[in-house]
Amino acid sequence: xxxxxxxxALLVASRWNxxxxxxxxxxxxxxxxxxxxxxVAALGVPGLDTDRVSTExxxxxAIGFGVAALVGAVVAWFGASRRRQLAMIGLALPLMAFPVxxxxxxxxxxxxxxxxxLAAEIEGHLTPETELLWIEAYASGVSFYLExxxxxxxxxxxxxxSNYILRNAEVFLDDxxxxxxxxxxxxxxxxxxxxxxxxxxxxxxxxxDAVESSGVPPLTENRRWLAFGPDCVPADGVTDETPVEDGxxxx
Numbered sequence: 003x004x005x006x007x008x009x010x011a012l013l014v015a016s017r018w019n020x021x022x023x024x025x026x027x028x029x030x031x032x033x034x035x036x037x038x039x040x041x042v043a044a045l046g047v048p049g050l051d052t053d054r055v056s057t058e059x060x061x062x063x064a065i066g067f068g069v070a071a072l073v074g075a076v077v078a079w080f081g082a083s084r085r086r087q088l089a090m091i092g093l094a095l096p097l098m099a100f101p102v103x104x105x106x107x108x109x110x111x112x113x114x115x116x117x118x119x120l121a122a123e124i125e126g127h128l129t130p131e132t133e134l135l136w137i138e139a140y141a142s143g144v145s146f147y148l149e150x151x152x153x154x155x156x157x158x159x160x161x162x163x164s165n166y167i168l169r170n171a172e173v174f175l176d177d178x179x180x181x182x183x184x185x186x187x188x189x190x191x192x193x194x195x196x197x198x199x200x201x202x203x204x205x206x207x208x209x210x211d212a213v214e215s216s217g218v219p220p221l222t223e224n225r226r227w228l229a230f231g232p233d234c235v236p237a238d239g240v241t242d243e244t245p246v247e248d249g250x251x252x253x
Contacts, residue, residue: 018090022082025089029078032096036071039064053225054114059106066103071096114225117143123222124148124199127232132197136161137187137213139203141227152201153180155187191216194234202228 042048043064050060077092113119121144124134128148136154140161145152159167159174159181167174167181174181190198191213200218202210203226210228214220221229 025082025093026079028093029075029082029089031075032071032078032093033075036068036075036096039068039071043068055107055110059110063104063107067096067100070099070103074099117141117227118147119224120144120201120222120227120229121147124229127199127221129197132199132232133190134199134201135182135187135190136201137209138184138206139201139227141201144201151180153182155182155184155190157184191218194218194231196234197232198234199229199231202230204228 043061046057047060047064050057074092074095077095078089079092081088081090081092120141124144125148134144134148134150134152136152138156138161140154154161156162156171156175159171162181171181175183177183177186187200191200194217198218199221200213202213204210204223206228210220210230213230217235218230219233219235221231223229
């Protein structure tokens, strides 16, 4: 987008001739948008996905931008006739205020999208021997925060969002590699020895149920991701421990 900025600036400058009518029309549009934002805030931001952003943050953002747009509209309107510089400031004010008034909203959205929380939940359960595996899902941020590569079990590599990998998945699929066939995940789940963590998307709830029914308990969950492990209990409840007569347990 950045290479477009000089071109847009030149276009605006070429069209800017200070005509009062055009400036007032532009100011009026900011005013309408500002009023609309205040109405949305008064209604509590209907339709808001509160799982991602709190109503309080959304209302504060709407009010902040609404006020900035109204102030810009008023300044532009009164500067339209004789004070062109003031009119330009008024029209630019809402855009200049936008990064400030939306900071809280952006932080909420970023926290929802970030894999930092998932990585923090997993980190306390890791040992040098713990294996991690994504199953039909992938979030690169987890590898970044845990500072280790994490293999992905997949059918075609689509989870990595790479057209090259998607077209050449059969070349990369390897039971010991970073891109593994789903059969490899099935074997890891069935052979879980208490040192494996499996990561899935919440959209694959059925797959998560299958992992849990195999004896791998849930570890953590958020709006986007599921984690299972590292402790494992065989689905039939039978372990390889054999009791002896004196009450001790041997393997």
